[in-house]
Amino acid sequence: MTVRVRFAPSPTGMFHVGGARSALQNWIYAKQQGGVFVLRIEDTDAARNKPEWTEGILSALDWIGISRGSYEGPYFQSANAGEHRAAAARLYDSGRAYYCDCTREDVQARTGSQYQGYDGYHRDRGLGPGPGHALRFRTPDEGTTVVVDLIRGEPTFENKLIEDFVIARGDGSPVFLLANVVDDMTMGITHVIRAEEHLPNTPKQQLLWEALGVKPPVWAHVPVVVNEKRQKLSKRRDKVALEAYRDEGYLAGAMRNYLMLLGWAPSGDREIVPWSVIEDEFRLDEVNLSSAFFDEKKLRAFNGEYIRALPVAEFIDACQPWLTGTGTIAPPPWQPEEFDADAFAAVAPLAQTRIAVLSEIVPNVDFLFLASPLIDEAAWTKTMKDGSAELLDDAVAAFEALESWDAESLKSTLEAVGAERGLKLGKTQAPVRVAVTGRTVGLPLFESLEVLGRERTLTRIRAARLRLV
Incomplete structure (x- = not known):
């Protein structure tokens, strides 16, 4: 039997990180079993579906490594509407379903509570099809439905507690x-790997599989993904869109690695591991039962490690969307003609060790490509205190006299300027850094000045000095 798994998102919004984890788990399991990964777009909610959301799903899957052409599909649930209706008719004709015209208010009036489920009022009243007549499944009165789950064992549900x-x-x-059941049958799905939030519906689905005369798939319900308050991740409350992380500058490799750790871990005391290790070691039956905490701070740390591990040339390439403002990335504050690729290449190794997400490259290097720096006014107020004007005067004079404009000479020169005033280098360089870069933190100052050049450096220090008049 060929293993066939499916990932079945709805195109009703941005791509959820929890969905991305499910997709990766299905993808890996299919590869391990020599099986097939099927993508099905569940697009029957016409009021909320948008074509751009479907394209967003495909693009997000591409980004995390599940590329188009490497899976079966995408299929669209709406195209299978005829099979859905035919299955409903078969269940009615076989006596496994019946029609009911009860409203929610009718049920509530009979049971005396809005919390009671349907009471089976129309089970044997012989109501036929017609406008306003819903079709209900006839749940067995006795016995249990056992869901065999690769992760959760054998959850057992009493049939009498499952309403029609x-x-x-x-x-x-x-x-x-x-x-959902009919689509899985039609596509020959053998294993359903999904989040545990779907577990309460599983006995109902299993009963439908059996009533339609088809053996149910193998179930595997992975732990739900939660926030720091142990609440299920919500689109309305939490940062959950995979596209948002991509556009902020998270690397696909880091995201893949981190998502696979939500409920599972590789062997040994390791977390950051090559994807080949994850593909080899991942086991569904080793997935934890407890909820998986999506820790954005930890993801950020992961991403920083992945960035630092890149060869410098790859890091430079990875930064290009933020340097040029391509695709969904906002344009940088400089004009295209102001960008100097050689200057960026010179500081790239310094920036690579300091950023955790690629979007942080812009505020770290913008001073190189702008006619004048973007001054952080809070940094200016904090740094430019009594004596700063005279210190900048001395720095200009010392820098003008330099024969060699290199980081080592710049450092020793400014260090000497500070020593004459009884200042350590940290205090001495702070006003110079703000004058030249506009900020109190950033790339190493003297390497930055070397790349910026003598003329631009002196022009900025003089401009800052005039502001202090």
Whole structure:
């Protein structure tokens, strides 16, 4: 039997990091088993679906390494509507489903509570199809439904506690529960790997599989992804869009690595490991049962490690979207003609050790490409105190006299300027840094001045001195 897994997102918004984790787990499992990964777009929510969301799913999968052409699909759930309706008709004809015209208020009036489930009122009343008549599945009165799960063992559900659930609405359109089952049957899905939030629906789906005469798939419910308050990640509350992390400058490799650690870990005391190790060692039956904490701070640290591990040439290439403002990346504050590729290449190794996400490259190097620096006013106020004007005068005079404009000479010269005033180098260089770069933190100062050049450096220090008049 060929293993066939599926990833079935809905095109109703940005691509959720939890969905990305599920996609990767399915992808790896299929590869390990020599199987097939199927992409199905569940697009039946016409009111919320947008073509750009579908393209966003495909692009996000591309980014994390599940590239187009390497999987089966994408299929679209809406194209299988005829099969959904045919399955509903088979269930009705076989007596496994019946029609009901009860409203929610009707059920509440009979049970006396809005929290009670449907009471089976129309089970044997012989109501036929018609406008406003929903089709309900006839759940067995006795026994249990056992869900064999590769991660959770054998969760058991008493059938008497499962209400006769709706499988087709009053207008005849099948609900998601039935459509999902029929799609999996049609596509020959053998293993369903998904988040544990779907587990409560699994006994209903398994009953549908059995009622339609098909052996259910192998189930595997991975832990839900939560925030620092142990709440399920929410689009309304948390930063969950994979595209947002991509556009901020997280590397695909770092994101893949981190997502796979949400509920699982490789052997040994390791977390940052090559993707080949993850592909080799990942096991569904080793996934933890407890909720997986999505720690953005930890992800950021991961990304910094991945950035520092890049060869410098690859780091320079990776920074290009932020340096040029391509695709979905906002343009930088300089004009294209102001950018100097050689200057950037000179400081790239310094920047690579200091940033955690690629978007941070812009504020670290913008002083090189702007006619004048973008002054952080808070940094100016903090740094430019009594004596700063005279210190800048002395720095200009000392720098003008330099024969060699290199980092070592610049450092020793400014160090001497500070020593005459009884200042350590840190205090001496702070006003110079703000005058030249506009900020109190950034790349190593003297290497930056070397690349910026004598004329531009002196022009900026003089401009800062005039501001202090």
